[in-house]
Amino acid sequence: MQLLEWSEKCSVGIPELDTQHRRLIELLGELMDRVQAGDGDGSVAAALKELSRCAESHLHREELVLRVRGYPGYAEHKAEHDTYREKLASLELLADRPDFSVRLTNYVIEWWRFHVLTSDQQYARFFRGQSTTE
Numbered sequence: 608m609q610l611l612e613w614s615e616k617c618s619v620g621i622p623e624l625d626t627q628h629r630r631l632i633e634l635l636g637e638l639m640d641r642v643q644a645g646d647g648d649g650s651v652a653a654a655l656k657e658l659s660r661c662a663e664s665h666l667h668r669e670e671l672v673l674r675v676r677g678y679p680g681y682a683e684h685k686a687e688h689d690t691y692r693e694k695l696a697s698l699e700l701l702a703d704r705p706d707f708s709v710r711l712t713n714y715v716i717e718w719w720r721f722h723v724l725t726s727d728q729q730y731a732r733f734f735r736g737q738s739t740t741e
């Protein structure tokens with residue numbers, strides 16, 4: 608499981624969203640530490656809860672920014688966010704299974720790594736291109 612680390616290649620060029628991505632990356636790191644330390648379900652559950660709060664607030668905000676700025680790939684991007692929401696909701700149904708925390712952690716770490724570096728970069732490229740032609 609490869610953890611995402613903040614670097615310029617994560618930047619989407621929108622300070623507010625970059626700040627949220629940085630925080631999410633930090634939380635993913637904390638979550639992985641707690642899972643690896645096996646320090647008890649209470650602390651992993653708290654990390655997952657905080658991640659899920661920040662994640663939802665970020666996804667919602669990013670959707671708003673993309674919509675307001677008229678991003679042509681909005682529907683597709685929103686669908687990716689919705690897939691994440693649905694997958695998380697379905698994994699939460701398995702909360703009483705012993706491997707629950709590990710499965711959920713693996714999924715969120717992989718999802719955010721791909722999403723921030725690939726999908727979010729697609730809108731970042733679009734807006735960067737727009738600002739050079741304006």
Ligand SMILES: [Fe+2]
Nearest residue numbers: 669722726727
């Ligand atoms: Fe996104």
Ligand SMILES: [Fe+2]
Nearest residue numbers: 628669723727
């Ligand atoms: Fe994002």
